Amino acid sequence: MSLKSLLKSVLFGVPIGITFLDTIGYVARVEGISMQPALNPESRNTDYVFLSRWSVRNYTVKRGDIISLVSPKDPNQKIIKRVVGLEGDVVSTLGYKNQYVKVPEGHCWVEGDHTGHTLDSNTFGPVSLGLINARAIYIVWPPERWQSLEAKLPESRKPVSLPI
Known part of the structure; x- marks a missing residue:
């Protein structure tokens, strides 16, 4: 392969790869126990x-989706949580x-599945939809x-019907 051919491949391949990652999706490692048992059910294994x-x-x-979002507490950190409530829903909180x-x-309520071992909306409140960057599919x-x-x-985490 000549240098010209290699350069041509890089010049076409890199923008296509970046566009795919920015538009379609990517594979990410899930760390921690906050989403157990759905993700990382055994502490020694890590799900991707x-x-x-x-x-x-x-x-x-949708309610129940597992999403990736920018942490409202630390903009340099991405977190993965489950959507519990959507705008207009009344949610029963767990220690908020x-x-x-x-x-x-323009907001949603997110929680980790492993109650008591997660930083989620019960810590920082409703989350702006603008912080969501992806949905976990597989x-x-x-x-x-x-x-x-x-x-x-x-069932215990579905929105309640209380007038507020």
């Missing part, structure tokens, strides 16, 4: 998930300053954990 940027391009998420919170417009590694990640929400 495919994060779809395409599926959140219009900031549309108010027992019930109505999720404001566990891609390790091979014995290959599976699609469904949007599901435990």
Whole structure:
């Protein structure tokens, strides 16, 4: 392969690769126990998930989706949580300053599955939809954990119907 051919491949390949990562999605390592048992069910194993940027391009998420977002506490950190409430929902909190919170417009309520071992909306409140950068679609590694990640929400975490 000549230098000219290599340079041509790089000049075409790099922009295509960057566009794919920025538009379609990427694989990310999930660290920690905050999403157990859905992710990293055994502390010694680490799950790798495919994060779809395409599926959140219009900031549309559903209750039960597992999403990646910029931490409201540390903008240099990305976190992965489950969407529990959408704008207008009234959620019953787990240790937040108010027992019930109505999720404001343009926000959602996110929680880790491992209650008590997670920093989530019960710590920092509703999260702006603008902080969401991807939705976890599949566990891609390790091979014995290959599976699609469904949007599901435990009955105990569904929004309540209290007038606020």
